[in-house]
Amino acid sequence: MGPGANESAAVATLKYLAQCQEQFRSECHLDRDGDDRGEYGLIAELGAQDSTRLTRALPAMMIPGSIWSREEAGRFVRSGYHFQLYLPRGEKGWVPASLSEVRDSDADAAEQRFLWFAWPSSYGNSEEPCFFADQSGQVKKADNAKWKLSGTSKVPWPELALHPDFVPAG
16 A cells, blocks of 8 residues: 555544544443543444443444554554544543553543544655544644654654644545
């Protein structure tokens, strides 16, 4: 798969993940504070791999096993891109969304926002953009030449989503 195909796959995957998050939240599968407002979930929860935090059973996996089976610390690899989920910690902070870290996430804030990032598994040139999607469902991209995000050696930080270089992706 060439670079253009990898980028298209990354955008499509982020759109799909954002849709899955919205469905999971709107169906209230997770409601840690009991206020009848659903929260966004972990990869393992969306993939029906882990139900320990769920307040409503998930009838079927929303994210296919081909993604969550390779998940580690809220991160997975697909089509030449790494993907990372972040959930909110309080009003402005973020925590990598994994079972070991999720205890630090904020239930009220997790009812309102999430971040999915995608960046090249191996940074090779400035033609490989990075992407993110949030609760709006919109995918945005930026030239990766400034940050040189690459695999597990240089990963995005949540505040990067605020950078003005990110523009809507096609």
